[in-house]
Amino acid sequence: MSEVIVITSGKGGVGKTTTSANLGCGLAVLGKKVALVDADIGLRNLDVVMGLENRIVYDLVDVVEGNCRLKQALIKDKRYDGLFLLPAAQTRDKDAVSPEQMQKLCESLKEEGFDFILIDCPAGIEQGFKNAIAGADRAVVITTPEVSAVRDADRIIGLLEANGLNNPMLILNRLRIDLVQRGDMMNIEDVTEILAVDILGVVPDDEAIVIATNKGEPAVTNQESRAGQAYRNIVQRIIGQEIPIMSFEEQPVSFFEKLKGLFRH
Amino acid sequence: MDFFSFFKKKNVPPSGSVAKDRLKLVLVHDRVNCSSQVLEMLKTDIIKVISNYMEIDEEELDIQITQTQSEENNGTVPVLYANIPIKSMRKVQD
Numbered sequence: 035m036s037e038v039i040v041i042t043s044g045k046g047g048v049g050k051t052t053t054s055a056n057l058g059c060g061l062a063v064l065g066k067k068v069a070l071v072d073a074d075i076g077l078r079n080l081d082v083v084m085g086l087e088n089r090i091v092y093d094l095v096d097v098v099e100g101n102c103r104l105k106q107a108l109i110k111d112k113r114y115d116g117l118f119l120l121p122a123a124q125t126r127d128k129d130a131v132s133p134e135q136m137q138k139l140c141e142s143l144k145e146e147g148f149d150f151i152l153i154d155c156p157a158g159i160e161q162g163f164k165n166a167i168a169g170a171d172r173a174v175v176i177t178t179p180e181v182s183a184v185r186d187a188d189r190i191i192g193l194l195e196a197n198g199l200n201n202p203m204l205i206l207n208r209l210r211i212d213l214v215q216r217g218d219m220m221n222i223e224d225v226t227e228i229l230a231v232d233i234l235g236v237v238p239d240d241e242a243i244v245i246a247t248n249k250g251e252p253a254v255t256n257q258e259s260r261a262g263q264a265y266r267n268i269v270q271r272i273i274g275q276e277i278p279i280m281s282f283e284e285q286p287v288s289f290f291e292k293l294k295g296l297f298r299h
Numbered sequence: 300m301d302f303f304s305f306f307k308k309k310n311v312p313p314s315g316s317v318a319k320d321r322l323k324l325v326l327v328h329d330r331v332n333c334s335s336q337v338l339e340m341l342k343t344d345i346i347k348v349i350s351n352y353m354e355i356d357e358e359e360l361d362i363q364i365t366q367t368q369s370e371e372n373n374g375t376v377p378v379l380y381a382n383i384p385i386k387s388m389r390k391v392q393d
Contacts, residue, residue, distance in 0.1 A: 180318075181325075184322055185322060185325060185326065188330070192330070213315075219314075219318075224315070228319065228326065
């Protein structure tokens with residue numbers, strides 16, 4: 035059975051592309067056949083996050099316009115068997131593709147035998163968003179615990195439901211455990227209560243993500259990274275396993291550390 | 300009680316809960332998709348209708364969209380809240 039999942043957020047910069055790359059790799063590690071589709075036409079980025087930027091010949095618009103066959107445009111990731119990337123066009127704009135064409139593209143990808151087709155949606159609620167969600171079976175909404183991101187996520191959830199994508203799943207990204215513990219950041223319950231959706235996962239803020247993105251190697255395979263662990267858990271939940279949300283309790287801070295903290299402010 | 304909390308400012312809500320409260324209010328307006336212009340028109344119409352029956356204090360009149368706990372599904376639903384002070388009743392002719 036194959037499934038098209040769109041990864042969306044409304045607000046830009048909350049981690050859609052990073053999440054797409056990590057979930058795609060994570061699913062491929064488990065032996066699934068995965069197609070990552072970059073639907074952010076004009077602002078192509080999934081290729082660099084994946085470290086595949088030097089291998090692009092054809093792109094999504096070429097496929098849609100019939101300049102090449104689908105198989106020619108799919109870039110095979112050499113590190114993970116069964117992982118493919120369909121890059122976005124960089125020199126075109128969002129109107130180059132219509133929702134109907136995206137639907138057809140998703141159908142063709144399903145016929146290719148992919149288990150999962152992950153679509154990295156552009157920020158915003160305009161044409162690019164409408165294109166990205168057109169062929170999707172379900173939706174994942176990414177947000178960070180900030181007022182602007184949560185507000186946009188709420189808007190996106192409304193628009194997804196208006197387009198028949200009911201019960202989108204939420205990923206809370208870049209949670210700062212230290213800030214939550216001293217009450218200066220909304221916690222998991224605050225965000226899920228406000229948005230009234232089910233939570234698919236929580237990814238802590240982790241510098242391993244920055245380092246991984248610098249190198250073009252998704253952090254999901256980094257065994258030491260907490261964000262990597264969080265992504266592995268999300269992947270398990272996507273394939274139907276029930277994994278509890280990881281605990282974010284920090285080690286109690288020593289007296290000396292607290293004393294240092296007092297003088298720092 | 301944390302020893303170090305002694306040094307912290309008292310009675311100031313943590314910014315996380317401030318964020319939550321502000322967001323809740325903003326989303327109430329976003330979700331009903333009601334612009335301040337529409338609300339203003341609604342206000343004028345309500346004044347017009349009520350003025351047929353009673354004299355009201357238009358200065359003190361307060362109409363806003365807030366939220367209330369829903370009885371059905373544990374969530375919150377938007378409500379139109381109106382506080383209209385009455386000055387006196389008009390004589391209504393049958």
